[in-house]
Amino acid sequence: MSVKIGDRIYENGKEFIAVEFASNLTENKGTLIRLGEEIEKQVVLFRHQGKLFCLSNICPHRHQPSIYRGFVENGCVTCPEHFWTYRLDTGRISTKSKELKNSKHTR
Template structure:
């Protein structure tokens, strides 16, 4: 099991996530928005790059995209890109093992 989790951190139980709704987590000091869409789990940065607002998890979800609730920007959950193709949100790899969701988020490094 430890090889399976190489670099992955426990996020939550699969059934704790509501379909097509976001939930906010802090993993390794990183603000993460997680979404369940059908049987898939997506994890992205919870910070909108437009005005650095930590509210992506509150966005409307449709067709594996999330709409920023403040600005209306649309991001793809699979790659984080804006709907038009530009880079948008960081995306974190997820896996589901025995009904548990894990995410790979590297610890935030300070640039002092």
């Protein structure tokens, strides 16, 4: 079966939309995907240590669409704006602070 970007894929009763080919993702570099016009509909794909991850592109710290430009290291991405760090596998905050919010983990 040949899949194209934009195709709907059904697996185990769930629907997915092909947004990028895994072969196009660069190790430790974010790929921005726009699912709509609003910044809330931006996600970022990462390839890190052979695994693929998808997070919201919005940094909860200042609601900035900047995660795709982040620095990836040790299973985390660091926002380039104010250096808040989020786990790639869960979207949870990795930086130590009581005031920090978690990034949305997206599938």
